[in-house]
Structures are given as structure tokens and as C-alpha cells.
Amino acid sequence: MKQKSFVTCWILLMISAHLGAQDLVVIVHPENETRFLSKKDLQHIYLNKKVRWNDGGRIVPVMLQRAELQESFLARNVRKTPRQFSTFWKRQIFTGKGVPPTSFTSEQEVIAFVARTPGGIGFVSGKASLKGVRSIEIQEDSS
Amino acid sequence: MLRQKTGYSYRYGLLLMILVVCKPVWAQLRDLEVHGFISQGYLDSSEHDYWAPTQDGTFEFSEVGLNISKSLRDDLRLGMQFFARDLGDIGNHEVVIDWALGDYRPRDELGIRVGRIKQPIGLYNQERDVDFLRSTIWVPQSVYPDGNRDIVLAYDGFSIYGHLPGDLDYELYTGSLNMDEESPGTESLLMSLAGFLPYVDPSLKSDKLFGGFLKWNTPLDGLSLGGTFYELDMSGSLTLFDGTPVLIDLDGISLVVWSLDYQAENWSFTGEWSAYSVQDNVLSEPAGWYVQATYRINDRVELNAGYNEFFGNKNDKDGELIALLGVPNHLAWQKDTGIGARIDLGTSWTVKLEWHEIDGIGLIAAFDIPNLDNLLEPDWNYFGAKATFHF
Structure with a gap:
């Protein structure tokens, strides 16, 4: 009986981990030739350190203003809390170093922006319909 | 004077409010990024006027x-920031x-x-205001x-x-610094160069400046x-009260700062060490260090604590040399233990409260020491409060 419960728990854990991994996807323009990015690449893109794709095109990151998704995206990839991320960009704004990524309130707006912007990159939930954009694989950083 | 300054703050505040209300409209029309802030502080010290008349408590402490x-192209951007501040007699x-x-x-x-x-x-220098x-x-x-701000x-x-590559951020620069002869930093430098004698017709300019900043974002x-690091040459002149001209030619003023910054989810730790060097030791060489920690309790409240040590001359940390001139040796240092709280009200308002216990008066500008009696008190404290709105 104990063994059966353990197996059930294990299966549920695997399913939830799988769903967790799928709850957020990073999207780019369909013509973007980049197949994958590391988490470090994403961090550098969203912190104004990496500004060019490998083909030389300008990277245009955008944010989705949905608290739970934003928090998850920033924690996993940018390694900052929403407050730290916001402060980083305010620091850029008020010292003349840069302006933050454009923010959208809906997933449809993020997808529409990335679909019409060749260098665009954004994130949406795994349930969103990715019409006109392509999801990109995010790999763990190599040690 | 206070009424006039409060009037200024009110007008700037009103102007900012109008800009906040209109921001979506004209930002949309002209595709501009527009941001601003306004701060009002209060300072109250037990002894010594700390940049402003703090012994009586003062609101002469504000910034806007x-x-x-x-963006003109995806790789080209233009921007500017207007700024005004008031700190006692500074800025106005x-x-x-x-x-x-x-x-x-x-x-x-x-x-x-x-x-x-x-x-x-x-x-912090770039964002100090x-x-x-x-x-x-x-x-x-x-x-x-703040003396050389x-x-x-x-x-x-x-x-x-x-x-x-290697997760390094760098910045290298050259140019010239702004030397306003009436600013506190330049004025105290000129006073020092004049041997603390009265002078007229001062002029000072930076001839050479180059420097750089390198930050390594470690794997942790x-x-x-x-x-x-930066290095600076300065030149200028002044005339002593008896008509004696003094030519100023200062080469090889340099600064080194080492910084450590650790940001975790709810807490942070920073520490920095800095020291000036002046060729041939013609001026005193200030140095200092601090450690500071913050802890964020929740979305609204963050606590902080820090310890600072500043020395007006790294070659005279105990004040033995200046004591030979009849000056109290606690003028050679300032050691500051501070605690405080930052309260965030929504995304645009911030309120701060702070308490500092201080040993020494090495950071108090010469013109803030009105008489010798005051100079004799090495231990003092001050309370600070500040509210800021930004958009």
C-alpha cells in the first residue's frame, strides 16, 4: 500500500514538474534564426547587457505585466525579484543609461508585438496560442 | 528664506504633478520617455550643523x-535630466x-x-541624488x-x-569636471590651497581627467x-587678501575605490573602500570605507544598518598632525553608525527614517562650524526623514 502511494505521489510530482516547466514560454519572431538561449543570455538581454542577436540584429525585449508570470520569469532567468528588476531599470533611467523594455498588460499584445518585430523577444504562459511567433528553448547555464 | 524655499518646492511639486497627469498624452505624441522625482527631507542634529542648520531641525533638504x-534609432538615444536641490545654503x-x-x-x-x-x-556616485x-x-x-559632490x-x-565575456561590465571615460568656485567642494579646496587665508578672484579648472569602472558579476x-580609478589634473589661480597672487597647478590627483555588492532575494550587503592620492602630498588625501546591510521585511518595509569610517587625510588618521596646529584631533575622522527604515507606499512613494550616532567631525564642512566651542564636541547624532515621489 505504502509503495503504491509512493508511486502515485511520484507520478503526480512528475506531472506537476512538467506542467511547471510548461507554464511559461519565451517567444521570438518566427524568422529569428536563434534556436536556443541560456538563462544567462536571457538575464543579459533583460538587463541591457546583450543587445544584439548573433546575426547582428537588435534585440527588443518586452515584458508581460502579469504578476505571477513576471515573478516566475524574473526569478528563473534574470535572478531578480520584480522589485529588484524595477529598481535596476529606474537606475538606468535616472542616470541616463537606458530605458526599460516596453511592458504589455496582455499576452495577446506581447505576441502581436513580437510577431511584428524581427528582433522581439518576450514571454507568455504555456497556454497561450503562439500565432505568428515561435517559442525558443531556454537551456540551463553551462557550469 | 525658508518660506521662499518652501515656495520653490511647492512650485516644482506642482509642475511635476502636471507632468505626471499629462505624461501619457505627450509621451504618446512625441514618443518620449519622461520621468521625474521630488524629495523633501528633514534633518535634526544634536550638535554641529550638518550641511544645513540641522541643530534647530531643518527642512532645507530637497531635490527635484x-x-x-x-530613441532616434534602435542603437541611438538622446536624453537629458534637469535637476535642482537645496541643502542649507547649497543649491537653493x-x-x-x-x-x-x-x-x-x-x-x-x-x-x-x-x-x-x-x-x-x-x-552610488551616478545615482547619489x-x-x-x-x-x-x-x-x-x-x-x-557631500563635500566634493x-x-x-x-x-x-x-x-x-x-x-x-566573463560577465564584466566596463566604462572608460575622459573629459573635464565642472569646477564651480562657489560650490562647497571647490570652495574648501580653494580654502586649503590659500592656507585658510582670505582670498579673492578664484578660478579653478580640470585640465585632464580620465578614469574607468570595471565590475565583475561573479558566478555566485x-x-x-x-x-x-580616475586621475585628474587641475589648474587655476587666486589672490590672497594682501594682493599676493597664487598659481594653482595640481597634477596627479587620483582616486581608487573597491566595491563589493551582494543582492539576495530579501537582503543585501555592500561594502566599499576608497582612497585619494595626491602627487607630492601637496593636499590631504581623504580615505574611507563602509559596510551596509539591508533586509526587506515585506513589500513595504526595508530595514538598513551601516557603519562608515572617513579620514580627512589617510596619512593622519589619528589627527596627530592637525593637533600640532592646535586643531582638535577628532576633526581628522568621522565614524558613523546608522540604522534606518525605508517604507514604500505603492510604486511611486517612498518614506525613510534614519538615526546616526557619530564620532568625529571630519566630514563637516569648514563653514558649518560656527565657533570653537562647537568644534570641541566629538560625539553627536542626527535624525533624518525623507519622502520622495517619482514617476
Whole structure:
């Protein structure tokens, strides 16, 4: 009986981990030739350190203003809390170093922006319909 | 005077409110980024006037800034910030151009900025006037003394910057510093060069300035280490009260700052060490260090604690040399233990409260020491409060 419960728990854990991994996807323009990015690449893109794709095109990151998704995206990839991320960009704004990524309130707006912007990159939930954009694989950083 | 200054703050506040209300409209029309802030502080010290008449408690402590920027292309941006401040007799709400630059960023590794640019010294010099970007009211005074703020704040020139393999951020620059003879930093420098005798017709300019900042974002998430260096030559002249002309020719003034910054989810730890060097020791060589920790309790409240040590001359930390001149030796240092709280009300309002226990008066400007009796008190404290709105 104990063994059966353990197996059930294990299966549920695997399913939830799988769903967790799928709850957020990073999207780019369909013509973007980049197949994958590391988490470090994403961090550098969203912190104004990496500004060019490998083909030389300008990277245009955008944010989705949905608290739970934003928090998850920033924690996993940018390694900052929403407050730290916001402060980083305010620091850029008020010292003349840069302006933050454009923010959208809906997933449809993020997808529409990335679909019409060749260098665009954004994130949406795994349930969103990715019409006109392509999801990109995010790999763990190599040690 | 206070009424007039309060009037200034009110007008600037009203102007900012109008801009906040209108921001979506004209930002949309002209595709501009528009941001601003206004701060009002209160200082009250047990002894000594600390930049303002703090012994009686003072509201003469405010800042206001407004910046606009516009991207002309995906790699080219123009921007500028107007700024005004009041701190006792300093600033008096005179509006100045804080920074104004063109920024061209063709590659990850290389960007170029031209114009008036904030000088990248340590972790805080570039943002020292923007209250809501940090936990404490003052930037750590041991490394960022307000006495030379006006000199080191910004330069007119150009810089190259970027992000290098190995997770390194760099900025190299050259240009000239703003030497306003009536600013506190320049004035105390001129006083020192005049041997503390009365003088007239002062002039001072920076002949050569170059410097750089390098930050290594270490593999340990949140930990970065930084190094700052700059070197400066200055020249000028003044005339002593008896008509004796004095030519100023100062070469090889340099500053080194080492920085450590660790940012975790709810807490942070920063520490910096700095020291000036002057060729041939013709001036005193200030040095200082601090450690500071913050802990965020929740979305609204963050606590901070810090310890600073500043020495007016790294070659006379105990004040033995100045004691030979009949000056109390506690003028040689200032050691500051501070605790405080930052309260965030929504995304635009910040309120801060702070308490500092201080040993020594090495950071108090000469003109803030009204008489010898006051000079004799080494132990003092002050309370600070500040509210900031930004958009």
C-alpha cells in the first residue's frame, strides 16, 4: 500500500514538474534564426547587457505585466525579484543609461508585438496560442 | 528664506504633478520617455550643523529632477535630466543640467556616450541624488562625501562602455569636471590651497581627467565586485587678501575605490573602500570605507544598518598632525553608525527614517562650524526623514 502511494505521489510530482516547466514560454519572431538561449543570455538581454542577436540584429525585449508570470520569469532567468528588476531599470533611467523594455498588460499584445518585430523577444504562459511567433528553448547555464 | 524655499518646492511639486497627469498624452505624441522625482527631507542634529542648520531641525533638504529621452534609432538615444536641490545654503533650487548625452550602442561589447555624463565612481556616485534608488537617505558619506559632490558628480566628455565575456561590465571615460568656485567642494579646496587665508578672484579648472569602472558579476548569483580609478589634473589661480597672487597647478590627483555588492532575494550587503592620492602630498588625501546591510521585511518595509569610517587625510588618521596646529584631533575622522527604515507606499512613494550616532567631525564642512566651542564636541547624532515621489 505504502509503495503504491509512493508511486502515485511520484507520478503526480512528475506531472506537476512538467506542467511547471510548461507554464511559461519565451517567444521570438518566427524568422529569428536563434534556436536556443541560456538563462544567462536571457538575464543579459533583460538587463541591457546583450543587445544584439548573433546575426547582428537588435534585440527588443518586452515584458508581460502579469504578476505571477513576471515573478516566475524574473526569478528563473534574470535572478531578480520584480522589485529588484524595477529598481535596476529606474537606475538606468535616472542616470541616463537606458530605458526599460516596453511592458504589455496582455499576452495577446506581447505576441502581436513580437510577431511584428524581427528582433522581439518576450514571454507568455504555456497556454497561450503562439500565432505568428515561435517559442525558443531556454537551456540551463553551462557550469 | 525658508518660506521662499518652501515656495520653490511647492512650485516644482506642482509642475511635476502636471507632468505626471499629462505624461501619457505627450509621451504618446512625441514618443518620449519622461520621468521625474521630488524629495523633501528633514534633518535634526544634536550638535554641529550638518550641511544645513540641522541643530534647530531643518527642512532645507530637497531635490527635484526631470528627465526626458528619445530613441532616434534602435542603437541611438538622446536624453537629458534637469535637476535642482537645496541643502542649507547649497543649491537653493537652482536648476542645472544634471546629465545630457547621446548614447550609441552598436554592440554588446561597445557603446559610446557623449555629453555631460555622471561619473562612474563606485556603486552610488551616478545615482547619489536620486533618493528612491537606495535604502538610506544619504549615500555612504565615507566614500561619497557631500563635500566634493559637485566636483565629482559629472563630467563633460565621452565614454565607451559595454559588456565583456566573463560577465564584466566596463566604462572608460575622459573629459573635464565642472569646477564651480562657489560650490562647497571647490570652495574648501580653494580654502586649503590659500592656507585658510582670505582670498579673492578664484578660478579653478580640470585640465585632464580620465578614469574607468570595471565590475565583475561573479558566478555566485547576486555577488559582484567592482573597481574604480580616475586621475585628474587641475589648474587655476587666486589672490590672497594682501594682493599676493597664487598659481594653482595640481597634477596627479587620483582616486581608487573597491566595491563589493551582494543582492539576495530579501537582503543585501555592500561594502566599499576608497582612497585619494595626491602627487607630492601637496593636499590631504581623504580615505574611507563602509559596510551596509539591508533586509526587506515585506513589500513595504526595508530595514538598513551601516557603519562608515572617513579620514580627512589617510596619512593622519589619528589627527596627530592637525593637533600640532592646535586643531582638535577628532576633526581628522568621522565614524558613523546608522540604522534606518525605508517604507514604500505603492510604486511611486517612498518614506525613510534614519538615526546616526557619530564620532568625529571630519566630514563637516569648514563653514558649518560656527565657533570653537562647537568644534570641541566629538560625539553627536542626527535624525533624518525623507519622502520622495517619482514617476
